[in-house]
Amino acid sequence: MTTIERTVLGAGIDRVDGAQKVAGRAPYSSDVTYPGMVHAVLVRSAIAAGTIAGIDASAAEGEPGVLAVITPYNAPRVARGPESGFWRQPPPPLQGLEIAHHGQYVAVVVADSRERATAAARHVAVFYRPGDPVLALDDPRAETVRDPFGSDQTRGDSAAALAAADVVVDAEYTTPDETNNPMGLFTTVAAWDGERLTVHDATQWPAGARAVLAGAFGVPEEGVRVLAPFVGGGFGAGLRVWPHVILAVMAARVVDRPVKLGLTRPQMFTGVGHRPATVQRIRLGARRDGTLTAIEHESVQPSAVNDDNIVESVTQVSAVGYACPNVTTRDSVRRLNVPVPTSMRGPGDAQGHFALECALDELAYEIGVDPVELRLRNYADVHPELGLPWSSKALRECLEVGAERFGWWDRHPTPRATRRGDILVGYGMAGVSFFWFQQPCAARATVDREGRAFVRSAATDIGTGTYTVMTQLAAERLGLPVDRVRVGLGDTDLPRAPMQGGSGMTASMGSAVHDAAANLIQAFLDLVAGDIAAPLRGRRAEEVLAADGGLRLRSDPASGESYREILERHDLAELTADGSAAPANPQELGLAPAGPFAARFAEVHVDADLGRVRVARLVSVVDAGRILNVKTARSQIIGGTVGGIGMALLEETVTDPATGRIVNGTLGDYLVAVNADVPDLDVTFVGEPDRFNPVGVKGVGEIGLVGVAPAIANAVFHATGRRIRSLPLTLDKLL
Structure with a gap:
């Protein structure tokens, strides 16, 4: 092209x-008003498993300004929205009495103001028959779904190659649940005009929302209009039509007036998805010179008990990241009584790279080969699965330019060898990629x-x-x-x-x-x-x-x-x-479609006594094809890198193992990276226009986050000599 x-x-x-x-x-959806518009407020489940035994809404219905209290006992029937091409929708709300997770919506109160609806919602009495929730990945009661993404791969004979390898690294890595937490709280405004529906929503996919809403409410798709000219961030949370959107539309039909429904921050933690935790085992086999002979990568992650959501494969990076003749990747899901997971910036690859790039760092130290050199020795000049040349690939340049800009070759390679007083200084890196998507x-x-x-x-x-x-x-x-x-x-x-x-x-x-x-x-x-x-x-x-x-x-x-x-x-x-x-056909073009590539280099300072980790420098060199606007592209990489710092050091959605309640569901308790956590970030773009589309671009939104966490984790090892294989890298793990 x-x-x-x-x-x-x-x-x-x-x-x-x-x-x-x-x-x-x-104009954001939260700014929208209509004449005669009323407000809806949600009531959430106080248990993680069981059934609703009854609901007494009489006190709420008697509150000033209340127009309706909708529960499973009086809610209109709605259909489960159609598959959108990527996801099957979550089960529609208020269509049964079963409780699948803590925070599930069990009622919605509609009143003439948000304040009155909020006050009335406190008077909705819900009675339960509690069940025994399944909350842990290792709970034997959890249903296991193997290869849920259809992406498991086998190339060569990894078992035999591992048995014959000169060196084997065998390690388990874990990443926690994380919550997307965009700045803008999701808000939906729904208005019916006969059988025509207009919805203002914080969606990342207006056309997908239109199709789902038409199917759910049994109206022609051309009779639904979804408006989302601006969205206050999403990071993947806005890709599905969540139950609150259905409830806003349902409430508007019940009261025959426009309805606004805005989520609170705690409701964002249970209602619009999150990055699922992973437990990953990775085995690398190599010759003494660092040449990879085998990769086995297995991952387990949770999904909701009643959801058929497809969350991206975690292990796919190991199938295509490096030249290796023998590769086995396996993903599996275990169904738990948890809120529905979804994509979060850098989905799948963010978690998968943490395991792969840290394991490669372990291998580099085991055999005494520099971590950058190890990656160059295993560079995949052609797509390892398709055998086709890449549509573009400048990962080698990312690694070489990044090492030069960072001053990588000047560092002392021995762990715990560089100190500045009581501060241990460490240097780490990761080579990364993100899957192609068009x-x-x-x-x-x-x-x-x-x-x-x-x-x-x-x-x-x-x-x-x-x-x-x-x-x-x-x-x-x-x-x-x-x-x-x-x-x-x-x-x-x-x-x-x-x-x-x-x-x-x-x-x-x-x-x-x-x-x-x-x-x-x-x-x-x-x-x-x-x-x-x-x-x-x-x-x-x-x-x-x-x-x-x-x-x-x-x-x-x-x-x-x-x-x-x-x-x-x-x-x-x-x-x-x-x-x-x-999208073009790879075989017809004779090219393997390439997503973006990058190399990350991190310097960390670790307090030798307190275990406190600070990121001092981060260098990112990125191949994203043609850059249409270097200013906005650099901003995307910086924003993603800040998210990567949060993933490495701070972010973890904590669930009470007894009740299934998220215990840190506010931004006062869920830690994200702020200015004090972020150093000056060096961003450089390399590479040429991609050949797989006429514009020559590959996208920069996700690659900004992918690889930051393993680069920081590898730097922490270099600083301290301690290998931490679970995120976030909190000080208790270093003391």
Whole structure:
């Protein structure tokens, strides 16, 4: 595939939506109001397993301003939403008396104000027949589902290779439950107009939400409109249609008025998913020179007892990360009485890389080969499974440039050998990748008589910069200044778009915008094809260049005319064209699609007496294909890296092992990285435009987090000589 020429692309321009956000004018779902709108508040289960024996809502119903109390005993019937292409929806709420986890919604109170609904919700009396919850991965009662993702892989004979290996590393690594915790609390506003439904939601996938809601409430999909022009963060939490969304729509139908339902922070911990814990066993076999001969990687993670959610494979990185002839990867899930897990930034790969990259560090110290050199010796020049050359890959450059920028080769290689007074200094690294992801997408482009472009698609922007890079891309393709291009997102009345997740939006929507712009240029050429006054009459698309607000001949840039001139001569107010794109076939292209790659280098300071760990430096070198906006791309890597620091040192969702209650379900108790935890972060981009899509991008949203935790963990080992194999790396594990 050819890639587009660069003019405004790559420039680190400010976010086009930045002024709106700073001024408080960006419309989030929590800002939406309707005339006559009322408010819904949720009642959550106080047990983790069992059944509801009865509900007494009479006191709540008698509270001032209360319009309805909806429980399993009077709730309208709704269907389980259809599969969305990636996930089957959670069971719809209030459709039965079974309790599957602590915090499950058991009632919803609707009143004329949020305060009155909250007060009334406290008067809903719920009676239970408690059961004995299954809460631990090692509980023998837990149902086990093997290969739930269909991604288990076997290449060669890993058992025989391990038996014959010169060196074997065999270790178990664990990661805890973590909660996405976007800044914006999820809010849904639902309004019915007969059988037509409008929903404002904090969703990362408006089109998916539309399909689910139509199926759940038995209305035509074209009768549902979902609006999410801005989302206050998601990190994966907004990818599914959660029970509170169904309840907002249900409540609006019951009271026949628009309803707003906003989650509290504790409800965000139980109602919109979380990164599931993992227990991973990894075995590496190698020759004495560091050449890998075998990898076996097994992972167990929890899922909810009543959910068929597909959470991403944890072990897939070991199948494709390095050149190794004998590989076995296995994932399994155990069903527990826990809230439904979901994707969280860097899903699957974040946990899997922690085990793989730490195990490689263990191997490097065992055989006396430098950790960077070990990875270079096992570099996969072709895709290990497909045997095809990568569509692009600059991981070698990431490792080499990162080592140079960090000063890696100057460090003392012996653990616990570098001190500054009472502080132990350690250096660690990790080489990382993220899976390739691209989905079909459609877009529409319009140019009007004023020489302004309007490009739109039903995708949303969760803060990643989609508005900005799509503005730049459209400006590039149509030959317009950036300030003459407007992008519309977050409305299912626009051309269908995939989810904002998996680092796939820029490739998916970017390719669709690329196609729409090309079709629009062709539409202008078709318009002047029979126009004797047109300097571009009879010209083909490859003969013209979009520049200076119009079309010019490539061979003679002085010959051409503006969009305004063409439209005025044909008495048209505007011209519009649609575009679409779908992922290419690897076999047809003869290429293996490559996601982004990166190398992480971390310096940590560990208090020798107290065990307190501080990250002093982090260097990230990233291959993300063509960078459309270096400023927003760097911001994405910095944001992800901060999340990686949290994953390494702070974040852990703690569940009471007796009751199933999350005990740290507030931001006062659940620790996230703040300014004091974050050093200056060095970010460098390397690599070339990717060949698997016409824009040449690979995405930067997820790779920013992946690999940070193992780099820090490896640095802690180098500082202290103690190998900590469970996250987070808290001081009690170092004392």
